Amino acid sequence: MSFHGKPLSFFWGKQQSYFCNSVFVVLFHFFLRGILMKNRLFLLSLVVMGAFVAGCEDTSTNTPVKFIPAPPSNLMALSMSETSVRLKWTPSPSESNTEFQGYRITTTSGTQTFNPITTAKGQTIVEIVGLDAGKIYTFSVAAITADTASSSISIEWAGAKRFRGIRAFETASANGSGIRLLDGTNLTIANGTEWDVCLDTRVVGGQENWAFGSPGASTYTDDNGNFLRGAQAGQRSKATIVLSDSGAMGYTPYVVLADSLEAVFESQAIGTGKKHVQIMVENLQNQTKSLVFYAMVAPDNSAAPNLAQYRFAKILLKASGGAVLQGTSPNRYVEIDYSIQPAVGVPYALVGGFTPVANPRIVKIGMQSNR
Numbered sequence: 001m002s003f004h005g006k007p008l009s010f011f012w013g014k015q016q017s018y019f020c021n022s023v024f025v026v027l028f029h030f031f032l033r034g035i036l037m038k039n040r041l042f043l044l045s046l047v048v049m050g051a052f053v054a055g056c057e058d059t060s061t062n063t064p065v066k067f068i069p070a071p072p073s074n075l076m077a078l079s080m081s082e083t084s085v086r087l088k089w090t091p092s093p094s095e096s097n098t099e100f101q102g103y104r105i106t107t108t109s110g111t112q113t114f115n116p117i118t119t120a121k122g123q124t125i126v127e128i129v130g131l132d133a134g135k136i137y138t139f140s141v142a143a144i145t146a147d148t149a150s151s152s153i154s155i156e157w158a159g160a161k162r163f164r165g166i167r168a169f170e171t172a173s174a175n176g177s178g179i180r181l182l183d184g185t186n187l188t189i190a191n192g193t194e195w196d197v198c199l200d201t202r203v204v205g206g207q208e209n210w211a212f213g214s215p216g217a218s219t220y221t222d223d224n225g226n227f228l229r230g231a232q233a234g235q236r237s238k239a240t241i242v243l244s245d246s247g248a249m250g251y252t253p254y255v256v257l258a259d260s261l262e263a264v265f266e267s268q269a270i271g272t273g274k275k276h277v278q279i280m281v282e283n284l285q286n287q288t289k290s291l292v293f294y295a296m297v298a299p300d301n302s303a304a305p306n307l308a309q310y311r312f313a314k315i316l317l318k319a320s321g322g323a324v325l326q327g328t329s330p331n332r333y334v335e336i337d338y339s340i341q342p343a344v345g346v347p348y349a350l351v352g353g354f355t356p357v358a359n360p361r362i363v364k365i366g367m368q369s370n371r
Contacts, residue, residue: 066147067094067145068148069097069143069145069148070094071142071143072091072142075267076155077266077267078264078265079157080159082342083129083131083159084128085131085137086125086126087127087139088124089103089124091122091124094143100121101121102118102120102121103123103142103144104117104141104149105128105140105141107137107140109132109136109138131158134158134341134346136157136158137157139154139157140153141154155267157348158348160341160348161342162337163181163339163340165335166184168198169199169327169332169333171202173330173331173333174188175333176188177195178197178199179195179196179198180196181340182196182311190230192232193237194301195215196240196313197213199211199333199334200280201332208285209282210284210285211284212280212281212334213240213279213293214239214240214242214280214295216239217279217362223362225362235301236303239278239301239305239360240297241278241298241310242279242280242295243276243293244275244276244279245275251275251363253279253280253281253293255281255291257291260337269348270312270348271294271296276296276360277363278360278361278362284324285325288324290316290317290324292314292317293317294314296311296347298310299344308345309344310344310345311340311342312341312346313338313341314338314340315336318336
C-alpha cells in the first residue's frame with residue numbers, strides 16, 4: 001500500500017522515530033531517578049529501556065525485486081549432419097529490457113550433459129556440434145540476465161546423414177531411374193527391388209506426367225506394387241511411404257516449397273500427424289520451384305517389412321532455371337539433396353509409440369485426384 005507515492009512503511013518509519021525518541025526520554029528520566037534513589041525503580045527502568053530500544057530498532061530492509069525474463073518460444077530443429085543439429089526459436093518478449101543478456105542452450109542425452117552454450121541478445125539460431133550419430137538429444141533454451149533465467153523450452157532431436165546432388169534419370173535413359181537413399185546410389189531397373197525412390201516419365205492416360213516418389217506407386221509396378229517387366233518382373237518393390245497431407249481430402253503428398261533443406265525446420269517428429277501411403281509427387285514437368293517432401297524407407301522389399309526397421313528421410317527436389325526437370329532427352333533427370341537417418345526407427349525426433357502403418361496403401365500415379 002502507498003500514500004502520495006510513498007509506502008506506508010515510510011511514514012511509519014518517521015512516526016516510529018518520533019515516538020521512540022519521546023518515550024526514551026521519559027524512561028531515561030526514571031532510570032536516572034532509580035540510580036539516585038538506589039531502589040528497585042532503577043532495575044525496572046533498565047529492563048524496560050532495553051526491551052523498548054530493541055522494539056524501536058528499525059530492522060526493515062528494502063530488497064530489490066530481480067528481473068526474470070520471459071522464455072523464448074516455438075523451438076524448432078534441423079539435422080545438419082549425423083553429428084550436428086541446428087536450432088531456431090522465437091525471441092523472448094523480454095529482449096527489450098536492458099537487463100536481458102541472451103540465451104542459454106543446454107544439451108542432454110540420458111546421463112550425458114554438454115557444457116551450456118550462450119548466445120547474445122537477438123541471436124536465435126545456433127548449431128550444436130559433436131553429437132553422437134543416431135542418438136536422440138534433448139535441447140533446451142532459456143532466456144537469461146546476469147543472474148536470473150527464464151523457464152526453458154525443449155525439443156528432442158537427432159542428427160542425420162546428408163547427401164547432395166543425387167540424380168534419377170528418365171525411363172528412356174541408360175542411367176538409373178531409381179535411388180537407394182541409404183548410400184546415394186543410382187540404380188537401373190535391373191536393381192529395381194532396391195529402389196527407395198524413383199523417377200517415372202511415362203505418359204499416363206495420354207498425358208505427360210513426370211513423377212518422383214514411391215516405386216510401388218509408379219508405372220514400373222502393378223496395383224500391388226510388383227514390377228511389370230524386365231528381370232524384376234513379378235517381384236515386389238519396396239514399400240516406401242511418402243508422407244501425405246492430413247488436412248487434404250484423399251491423398252496428396254505433403255510438400256514444403258523451399259530452396260534448400262536448411263530452410264525447413266521442424267517442431268515435431270517427422271511423420272507426426274501425416275497420412276502414410278505409397279505415392280508420388282506428380283506433374284514435375286510443370287514444377288518451377290524447389291520443394292521438400294518426407295519419406296519413410298522400408299528395410300527391404302518383403303511383403304511385411306519390420307515396422308521398427310523403417311528409416312526416415314527428408315528430400316529436396318531441386319529446381320534450376322525455373323524447372324525441376326533438367327538436361328536433354330534421353331537423359332533428362334531430377335536432382336535431389338536429402339538427409340536420412342541411418343538409425344532405424346528414429347524419425348529425427350523420437351515420439352513414443354510412433355511407427356509406420358502396416359501395408360501402406362498404394363496410390364498409383366494419376367490417381368491422386370480421386371476422392
